[in-house]
Amino acid sequence: MIQIAIVDDQTEAISGILSVFQQWEKENHVYFEIDTYTDADLFCDAIFDKKYQALFLDLDMPKKSGFDISQFLRELGNNTPIVYITNRDDLMQKAFQYKVLGFVRKDKIQEELPFAISCVVQEIQKKNSHVMIFAAHRQKKEYYNLPVSDILYIESENHQTKIYTVSTKDAIITRDSLRSYMEKEEFQGFIPISVSCIVNIEHIFSIEKDTLVLDNKKVLFISRRKVKSVKEMFQQKTRRNII
The missing domain is CATH 3.40.50.2300 (Response regulator)
Structure with missing residues (x-):
């Protein structure tokens, strides 16, 4: 219940x-x-x-x-x-x-x-939706069973995919590609803000010009090509909340 x-x-x-x-x-x-x-x-x-x-x-x-x-x-x-x-x-x-x-x-x-x-x-x-993440470490293998709602954003940088969450201090580095996450059903609530970063729309606090602010006050830059679509998706979410 x-x-x-x-x-x-x-x-x-x-x-x-x-x-x-x-x-x-x-x-x-x-x-x-x-x-x-x-x-x-x-x-x-x-x-x-x-x-x-x-x-x-x-x-x-x-x-x-x-x-x-x-x-x-x-x-x-x-x-x-x-x-x-x-x-x-x-x-x-x-x-x-x-x-x-x-x-x-x-x-x-x-x-x-x-x-x-x-x-x-x-x-x-x-x-309540979770996803299994395989973390890439040189010395050991480590798995994370993460609530999707805890993930703030995922970015690809220097041939690594980094997952930032509300509950881990440092990014979780994984061998999976950014595209593989974008194609998962669990990540339908994530929006691309550049070719190398997707953000959980539920954690977006505000958008100003070419930047967005997450609810943990982290500021991320939106690529010029994505500004319009990101703002539109955020506005659609806001309108849906106005019951």
């Missing part, structure tokens, strides 16, 4: 959200274990003992807003996918600084929430 939390100060709103989840479960045969909170402070206390796979947060709460909770989680290094639920369209732009997965309007909950739930399930499935 997928473990999620819903945080909304209005019990009536929570009931409406739960009814949509129940209908989605019946139609898709994927099931959730759901904790609900009407008090943002109680949720922030509980997060230390809970391992939620996704969060559905109301933005308009009296004690802490959904933004306050998001900031609190990011400061803890918690990158759990978030879907915001609110009536305020004007907050949509601010929402994406927290790498929000989706944005659902309360007055369209029946129409928009099912799609948001589907996006959450797909995101969790991607995070």
Whole structure:
């Protein structure tokens, strides 16, 4: 079962959200274990003992807003996918600084929430996807079973393929070619930013002119020929997140 939390100060709103989840479960045969909170402070206390796979947060709460909770989680290094639920369209732009997965309007909950739930399930499935990497060392053979979601980018340099991840300090050097990774189904979420580098689009924080910034603040240069296509793909992803 997928473990999620819903945080909304209005019990009536929570009931409406739960009814949509129940209908989605019946139609898709994927099931959730759901904790609900009407008090943002109680949720922030509980997060230390809970391992939620996704969060559905109301933005308009009296004690802490959904933004306050998001900031609190990011400061803890918690990158759990978030879907915001609110009536305020004007907050949509601010929402994406927290790498929000989706944005659902309360007055369209029946129409928009099912799609948001589907996006959450797909995101969790991607995070659970692993790939076996054979590292090239002179003295020993070493294998890594890496979550694809942990890979930041892969680049080819000096006849070596280097894999950079969120969990390893140094690059993993492999004998496999960059093209071999580009052809794997697990790497469909990676975009080429040059002939020698592909980047996990989920880790792109922003794009400015001919550079992109990853969520670990690493800056990568985009080749002139790839700038337009990279920006378009990133914008498409951002628009998909606006449920």
